[in-house]
Amino acid sequence: MVPPKSRSRDRNLYSEAPLLQHSKTVFFYSHLSGGAQKAKANAISQKEKTLSREHIDHRQILSFAEARVNLPKDKADAYRQQAGRLADKLENYIGEHPDFALRRIMLSGSLAKGTSLRSLSDIDMAVYISGSDAPHDLRQVLEYLAERLRKAFPNFAPEQVKPQTYSVTVSFRGSGLDVDVVPVLYAGKPNWRGDLISQEDGSFLETSIPLHIEFARKRKSAQPRHFAQVVRLVKFWSAQLKRQDPDFRFKSFMVEMVLAKLCDEGANFSDYVEALQTFFTYVARTGLRERIVFEDHYKASAVGALSDPVQIIDPINEKNNVARLYTADNASRIQQAALEAGDAIDAALRAPTKSLTEYYWQQVFGPTFTA
Numbered sequence: 001m002v003p004p005k006s007r008s009r010d011r012n013l014y015s016e017a018p019l020l021q022h023s024k025t026v027f028f029y030s031h032l033s034g035g036a037q038k039a040k041a042n043a044i045s046q047k048e049k050t051l052s053r054e055h056i057d058h059r060q061i062l063s064f065a066e067a068r069v070n071l072p073k074d075k076a077d078a079y080r081q082q083a084g085r086l087a088d089k090l091e092n093y094i095g096e097h098p099d100f101a102l103r104r105i106m107l108s109g110s111l112a113k114g115t116s117l118r119s120l121s122d123i124d125m126a127v128y129i130s131g132s133d134a135p136h137d138l139r140q141v142l143e144y145l146a147e148r149l150r151k152a153f154p155n156f157a158p159e160q161v162k163p164q165t166y167s168v169t170v171s172f173r174g175s176g177l178d179v180d181v182v183p184v185l186y187a188g189k190p191n192w193r194g195d196l197i198s199q200e201d202g203s204f205l206e207t208s209i210p211l212h213i214e215f216a217r218k219r220k221s222a223q224p225r226h227f228a229q230v231v232r233l234v235k236f237w238s239a240q241l242k243r244q245d246p247d248f249r250f251k252s253f254m255v256e257m258v259l260a261k262l263c264d265e266g267a268n269f270s271d272y273v274e275a276l277q278t279f280f281t282y283v284a285r286t287g288l289r290e291r292i293v294f295e296d297h298y299k300a301s302a303v304g305a306l307s308d309p310v311q312i313i314d315p316i317n318e319k320n321n322v323a324r325l326y327t328a329d330n331a332s333r334i335q336q337a338a339l340e341a342g343d344a345i346d347a348a349l350r351a352p353t354k355s356l357t358e359y360y361w362q363q364v365f366g367p368t369f370t371a
């Protein structure tokens, strides 16, 4: 583990925390000359780091992830099957009615990418709508989609298919999760490029769900298991911040893009402590004020000048800034939270006892963290 560069020199977040062994050692060796004192303290701090890694290291973070963070595999499989049954039903109907305005349904979001959290509350699916009579006004699109879905799923009671603000929910009685169906207006472009309804503000964003899934798959195969695991850990960190402060925003897709950039630049995600530090250090250093762009589908130079404070460009569409709705204040809060998380991990790595180490990790992952 390379010790991360200090994120905050001028403030000690944990000054109220129990006195650290580290500061005691400096005092103890105060009879030595400045340089020797520092060298001795450093040697001891290195030793403490090793010791702390015995308290909580990569393996404990992995166990915590498996117990509390990740959607268990049996559940993920069951939800994917549920989505598959719904898709089969719709595909059958489409097969029998070739002129039907709904063209395709596909799993989108975290369940498709293998990055779902245990707290997953609905299954995201995208439905492609085409045809000359399809409306282009948001409210009408949702009504139109709900009406078509009711037709294709006659076994569902009408109230089980409900338009929401920017999507249509299909509720299952009894078991299973609700399926959140997001409309995509589709004009026949290759790779299922179409206008996706933004779940943030209802605007139409040209993009491609299957190419997003492929984008994630590439990073997952660059670092099998670890890329998806680190995405889930950072999403868990962000979810617990959202619970503490309803104004805190950090969209999962943005988290994924930041981690994809670090992955592409060669960051090693196989040690989760180090991977988290890499992420927090990057966010704390840049405050997300540095443009993030990928060259999977276009040249970085194709992106024009933008005035948005946060610029994370959709890897599929150079005109779509995924972070378009994030204000400077949203970005500062993310930066501050990353700074605090990074400092807490630094403190955890210096902490002399297991309980103190756990205390610092709880600053990152909340009170459910145990090792």
Ligand SMILES: Nc1ncnc2c1ncn2[C@@H]1O[C@H](COP(=O)(O)OP(=O)(O)OP(=O)(O)O)[C@@H](O)[C@H]1O
Pocket (backbone or CB within 6 Å): 108, 109, 110, 111, 113, 115, 116, 117, 124, 196, 198, 205, 207, 208, 209, 212, 213, 251, 252, 253, 254, 314, 320, 321, 322, 323
């Ligand atoms: N601003 C956007 N521009 C283009 N596509 C987007 C945008 N926001 C979301 N998407 C698409 O929707 C998918 C789901 O995004 P979202 O941020 O909900 O992440 P998620 O992986 O489903 O995470 P969560 O577990 O939080 O639901 C993305 O993978 C992407 O394909």
Ligand SMILES: [Mg+2]
Pocket (backbone or CB within 6 Å): 109, 110, 124
């Ligand atoms: Mg989702």
